[in-house]
Amino acid sequence: MVAKTRGMKIVHSIEVLQHMLNRDERIGRTVGFVPTMGFLHEGHLALVEQARTQNDLVVMSIFVNPAQFGPGEDFEAYPRDIERDSRLAAEAGVDVLFMPTPEEMYPQDGGIRILPGPQATALCGASRPGHFDGVLKVILKLFNIVDPDRAYFGMKDAQQLAIIETFVRDYNLRTAIVRVPTVREPDGLAKSSRNVNLSEKEREEAPVIQQALQKGAALFHTGASAEQVEKEVAQYITEHSSGRIDYVSLLAYPELTTSSETSREWILACAVKFEKTRLIDNSILSVFSKEFPTQ
Amino acid sequence: MVAKTRGMKIVHSIEVLQHMLNRDERIGRTVGFVPTMGFLHEGHLALVEQARTQNDLVVMSIFVNPAQFGPGEDFEAYPRDIERDSRLAAEAGVDVLFMPTPEEMYPQDGGIRILPGPQATALCGASRPGHFDGVLKVILKLFNIVDPDRAYFGMKDAQQLAIIETFVRDYNLRTAIVRVPTVREPDGLAKSSRNVNLSEKEREEAPVIQQALQKGAALFHTGASAEQVEKEVAQYITEHSSGRIDYVSLLAYPELTTSSETSREWILACAVKFEKTRLIDNSILSVFSKEFPTQ
Structure with missing residues (x-):
């Protein structure tokens, strides 16, 4: 039931994992958890790296969660490479790699959502109805299975992070959420498992997204309105790439509302559709020396 | 922050409770949890009694949960008697009594349900839309706060129990659910905090509910259809009391469907409205020597 790769244990069974991480056997030892959908890149490894510095044990899960893919979304096309992932995880210092099947995770369904x-x-969320239901479902299950002291999420999926932080706060989950900055390619493109689905030409164009967000951030700090900032970002991406804009939004973070009197942070986020995949990126903007933007 | 009654600690703060029940401090000690809405009666004390035999520590919560009362329901009228409850809990052997305010439990709401x-x-559920949303919300919060090894629920709220068991199963909650049989008055009326809202005459009539369920159970075992059984129970209650039938249902348990090929257990349940309150009761019927009832 338990395989080893360079000292890393690979577990497929919930029961075996829970036995391994049994509360009484980890007394005084902290567990850091890195949930992933696999096809690991440096963004995931940055999560592991941070988890290693803060915990005695690092558990990673690889599970392409069908519950968070909608009809027509890329569940089947989502890239998978278990052998490479296992090697990378072991090299990064993961202690336990949990790779359940969908049948192991969802043997029955009483319909509670x-x-x-x-x-x-x-x-x-606007174009992916039900997506975050699936995220919250798998996160609650994984947290209950692993019982981690801390869990690590990248800022790239900023909306996911905001929703999970709210879930942890409102439902008293016993796991602390740690935000880890987005890791980027040298040309600025955010690392993503989906980047392999870009054509060569699209890959060349893709750094335009981050450039556009930087331009938008600069405009934001001059006091421009949210509408002006969003328009600037969309226009720059459309003019410099073949990508089609799904959305560009400037919102209070983590509330994700268009106006907030309490928020000190804002998110400038966008999603861009290419031929075979859809990329997201964002920039968190702190409000120091400027007025709140008005719509 | 922590008061003591006969060695029982009374805690109002989530933070204080979590510190007290900290994982590292309870190594090798098991925690049994009895969540209640207070106004304790022997049904609750039977839960404590069973929890004591199976755990090192017994935690009880008393929290009249606004989230599970609908508009027009009896949240304000729900009986409360904290002093008496504290005394009864201490006498029954509760180690920690957790009594948070609604503000402590629900300081913020990001809208996750x-x-x-x-x-x-x-x-x-048919006549109480949203009720079980509120139950699941508070149960997940309380389980995360207390982190119990076992939680104790009475069979009287059989639908609540069925839903909570399904939640625990489908979401890998780390708490085992223990079913405890309904405790009854000498005349057969199921113990309930709501019984005090009955008039003297209604209190005299109320045992009719349990008598009707027993008649229905006997009819079930003769091979009668669900429809016949339900009709018999409703008729008996209406003829022998001033109560109005809310529902009488014979369903597979715990699926709560009208037909189930796998179920070995059925529930015959009813709700009856009196002037100021609504009473529920049920009987679990095992399928041994008879065919599955047909609708």
Whole structure:
């Protein structure tokens, strides 16, 4: 049931994993958890790296969660490479790699769902109904299975992070959420498992997304309105790439509302559709020396 | 922050409770949890008694959960008697009594909800939309706060129990659910905090509910159809009391569907409205020597 790769244990069974991470056997040892959908890149490894510095044990899960893919989305096309992932995880210092099958995770379904609030209707949620239901479902299951002290999420999926942070806060989950900055290619493109689905030409164009967000951020700090900032970003991407804009939004973070009197942080986020895949990226903007933007 | 009654600690703060029940400090000690809405009666004390035999520590919560009362329901009228409850809990052997305020439990609300599946549309769920959302919300919060090894629920709220068991199964909650039989008055009336809202005359009539369920159970075992059984129970209650039938249902348990090929257990349940309150009761019927009833 348990395989080893360079000292890393590979586990497929929930029961075996829970036995391994049994509360009484980890007394005084902390567990850091890195949930992933696999096809690991440096972004995931940055999560592991941070988890290693803060915990005694690092558990990674690789599970392409069918519950968070909608009809017509890329569940089948989502890239998978278990052998490479296992090697990378072991090299990065993962202690336990949990790779359940969909049947192991969802053997039965009594129909209980976790529905996110208004946060889920913004950004990617608008075009992916049910996506964050699936995310919350698998996160609650994984947290209950692993019982981690800390869990690590990249800022790239900023909406997911905002919703999970709200879930942890409102439902008293016992796991601390750690935000880890987006890791980028040398040309600025955010690392993503989906980048392999770009054509050569699209890959060349893709750094335009990050450039556009930087231009938008600069405009934001001059006092421009949200509408002006969003328009600038969309226009720059459309003019410099073949990508089609799914959305560009400037919202209070982590509330994901268009206006917030309490928020000190804003997110400038976008999603861009290419031929075979859809890329997202964002920039978190702190409000120091400027007025809140007005719509 | 922590008061003591006969060695029982009374805690109002989530933070204090979590510190007290900290994982590292309870190594090798098991925690049994009895969640209640207070106004304790022997039904609750039977839960404590069973929890004591199976755990090192017993935690009880008293929290009249606003999230599970609908508009026009009896949240304000729900009986409360904290002093008496504290005394009874201490005498029964509760180690820690957790009594948070609604503000402590729900300081913020990001709008994330837990929606039950088809189980919630049967029985009481039909006339109490949103009720089990509120139950699942508070149960997940309380389980995360207390982190119990076992939690104890009475069979009287059989629908609640069925839904919570499904939640634990489908979401890998780390708490084992223990079913405890309904405790009854000498005349057969199921113990309930709501019984105090009955008039003297209604209190005299109320044992009719249990008598009717027993008659229905006997009819079930003769091979009668679900329809016949339900009709018999409703008729007996209407003829022998001033109570109005809310529902009488014979369903597979714990699926709460009208037919199930796998179920070995059935529930015969009813809700009856009196002037100021609504009572529920049920009987679990095992399928041994008879065919599955047909509708």
